[in-house]
Amino acid sequence: MVVFSPTKKDIKSIEDTARAVLGFPTSRKWESKDKQARFKSLFGANSTVITAIWNEIQNHIDEDVFRKHLLYGLLFMKVYSTEEVHCAIVGWPSVKTFREKAWHIVECIAELKPKLILIENRFINVPPETRVGFKRSFLTDDACDFGINEPYPWDRKWYAVKFNGPGVKYNVAIAIHSDNICYASGPHFSGESETTIFKENLGTAIPEDEPVEIDGCTGGDQRQMKPQAGDNRKVRKQKSIFRGRQETIFSRMKQFNVLNSHFRHNETSEEHTLYKHQVCFDAILVITQLKFMIGGDQLFDGASSKQQCVTTAEETY
Numbered sequence: 001m002v003v004f005s006p007t008k009k010d011i012k013s014i015e016d017t018a019r020a021v022l023g024f025p026t027s028r029k030w031e032s033k034d035k036q037a038r039f040k041s042l043f044g045a046n047s048t049v050i051t052a053i054w055n056e057i058q059n060h061i062d063e064d065v066f067r068k069h070l071l072y073g074l075l076f077m078k079v080y081s082t083e084e085v086h087c088a089i090v091g092w093p094s095v096k097t098f099r100e101k102a103w104h105i106v107e108c109i110a111e112l113k114p115k116l117i118l119i120e121n122r123f124i125n126v127p128p129e130t131r132v133g134f135k136r137s138f139l140t141d142d143a144c145d146f147g148i149n150e151p152y153p154w155d156r157k158w159y160a161v162k163f164n165g166p167g168v169k170y171n172v173a174i175a176i177h178s179d180n181i182c183y184a185s186g187p188h189f190s191g192e193s194e195t196t197i198f199k200e201n202l203g204t205a206i207p208e209d210e211p212v213e214i215d216g217c218t219g220g221d222q223r224q225m226k227p228q229a230g231d232n233r234k235v236r237k238q239k240s241i242f243r244g245r246q247e248t249i250f251s252r253m254k255q256f257n258v259l260n261s262h263f264r265h266n267e268t269s270e271e272h273t274l275y276k277h278q279v280c281f282d283a284i285l286v287i288t289q290l291k292f293m294i295g296g297d298q299l300f301d302g303a304s305s306k307q308q309c310v311t312t313a314e315e316t317y
Helices: 008-022 035-043 047-057 067-079 083-089 095-110 119-123 194-200 233-253 270-293
Strands: 139-147 165-175 181-189
Touching (some): 008 035, 035 067, 047 270, 067 095, 095 270
Antiparallel strands (some): 165 181
16 A cells, blocks of 8 residues: 655645645634644645645646645635635635646646555455455445536436436445545446446456445446345344445545535536546545545444455345
């Protein structure tokens, strides 16, 4: 696993940059107990996570991009208001400057996804005995729709039943035995079948006989273990805990307003619209994973029960 260990000096540099960018008044105490809450409210992560991101991307950014511009990109995704509001928060750069720097940062963060979101991380903390004998699930998998402004011309493939309007869909798989996001695919059109998405994406990344825990909405592949697939009540209860952990991933990601409100950056081409939404999603996926690794966030322990989840392909239906 990749190890991130920003130094205290690096963290202080980011904090000092944030203080200057925000124009924090000298009459208020900066080093207070609510400092990290302030970072999370404005930028979506604490200063340790933000520093780790800077350390990873600083060798891949444009020459005229600096620490303060990292804060532009994070604030853009977290607040996702009008450009004038964004500029007012960070000291009134021009709208053009803010827009260019923010999008560049978002793209750079998104490029960290292959380094952090790894399918093999599903085996972290797995007890040795679970790797032999009966096939056990190491992943939970689910899809989530995100609203966008209505594309023109309209096509029903965009339609999301969840909010009766246009949207895009992403599939995310997380480890059962650790706090790791292991796989993500998208954007897909909201009208696309979740079973098709599974077969063409996550299904190609795992063995043909490895089960995956899902909710009750899909199940067209024998590896997809529905809630009722289980030997007894305790197993089915454990499976519900696994699925509960899965749902918290999407709620954490939607703390960034760019994913929690209708995405308004529709472009002239369908391809460009999907690209812009994808880089925002992937960047937030990276930030969420880093928050598990070094930011102090954690999922509730779904694999602590003595009664482990044991399901086989024959039990799916």
